[in-house]
Amino acid sequence: MPPRERWIVTGASGQLGSHVVRQLASAEPAAALLALAGTRDVGTPGMTVARLDLGDPAALRAAVETYRPTHVLHLAALTAVSDCHAQPERAALLNHGATVALADAAAVVRARFVLCSTDMVFDGTAAPYDEAAIPRPLSVYGRTKRAAEEAVAGRPGMVVARVPLLYGRPLSDRPTTFVQQLAAARAGTPLRLFTDECRTPVALPDAARALVALARSDFEGLIHIPGPERLSRYELVARAVALLHITTAQLVPISRLDVPAAEPRPADLSLVGTTFARLFPELVPGPVRRAVLE
Template sequence: MSDPICTVDSASADERWIITGASGQLGGHVVSLLASARAAGRVLALAGAGAVGVGVEVRRIPLQELVALRACVRSWRPTHVVHLGAMTAVSDAFARPDEAHAINTVATRVLAEETGACGGRFVFSSTDMVFDGNAAPYRETDAPSPPSVYGRTKVAAERAIVGMPHALAIRIPLMFGIPVAKTGTTFAAQLAALRSGRPLKLFTDEHRTPIWLFDAARAVIALARSDETGLIHVAGPERLSRLEMIERVARLLAIHEPKLEPISRLAISSAEPRPADLSLDGSRFLARFPQLAPQPMSAAMLR
């Protein structure tokens, strides 16, 4: 397997990228990294209504518009497609399951097929929410058992592409950090609440392996340039509850008495179960890309 050290920080002259979800928190960082690697002139950003990094071509194509998606891939003829666009809100997927299936599953399959037809490499972002939270930490070989509509659409997408020789599904956990657009994420809202002294209710019994946005973006680009196929987990090095995450942020900001209220996830009414522990085992990624090891939360927040 070839692993150039410059898996992220440089760009080949013949690369042509399509990034979906380019206005999202992860997509914005992927586009920004590619632009900084002087690949901006060969990046096509597919995005919703949000802002996208300067210097790249942007097209506003809804993921349900399959004819337009196919035409886009065929005309651009990408060497790499990074599919990050999705309906990610669990409540929205529950309320509109057909739309969630169209966006999260069908569009993924179509993009993967079209990418393969033009000889390109396809990667897409899946989620830790393909698991039920009862047997963490999860490896790539563990059987998914999602309790939510959102998780089921992602499992279906994985199964649609996992046998394709040019395709890879990347399971990514909860992300933290400031998106390129600066706002619009749960973490950004929590950070604003901390700084303004507003109270926050945070789960003590819901655990994840959170990853810094920048580290996740670097991993996605490196994997897109690799020959990995099937499934892979990219996860942060720490198992943290929602409360522990924000306590660390408060310490880094020198907020000595933050208004944090510990609660149980069971205290919140939800149409679908909230998994207790979705920690991912990211050792396969670390073995392949030790130079891209995700940072602990406290170290990442100091960057």
């Protein structure tokens, strides 16, 4: 019998992390799991939880070198674009510095390491983007995530997985933007949504399954995990509203140029997922219809 897997998952109490740890905890046999979380409850029994500051590289390295995992899945980051713009040094520490510390420690204990990155490393002018496309981030968030990617690139046993806009129902106590939008639609509250900002959105459970499979595989390098549909934010919510027969919705189409922003908003960050589909055909993320109606 192979040795039991030992996982460290950062951002375990987040929207994506809560789905990842639920999948790992429910597997047979269940993996041993150290969940590195912030202040929120992880909400999944059967695991060890450590409250660590993502901005403390020494503590992160010590956690990995003490626990000696077989797999490290790094999901945690400062993801709010406005927060990164307002606090660029903190964004660099949390998004790049933490990645370096965790990847270095993973190399010491010879653990598989997967960094969850973002489509925001692109400028939105040359979509759709495959793995060979040249990153040109427009925001502090995108630049710090690109720096994290570069810190991992080329290391044996390490993966950079770019994930686009995520949507769906969370397992944590923090509601997703998508859930809040559907609640507003049901309440008849007007929702202003961009028609000219496009992504290839992925449902949270699909993204979690894909990342766990990548960590368990022998793939190394860069890979994209997009959804199958190129959708604007308006189209994503409108499709969900129609599928759920929400008749009270008031969706207001607007341009991203109508809303002032400290940094430019990329127009089209659609990703190409042929590499992932070839390697994991059974795990290709599904369309909005499947995610909403399941």
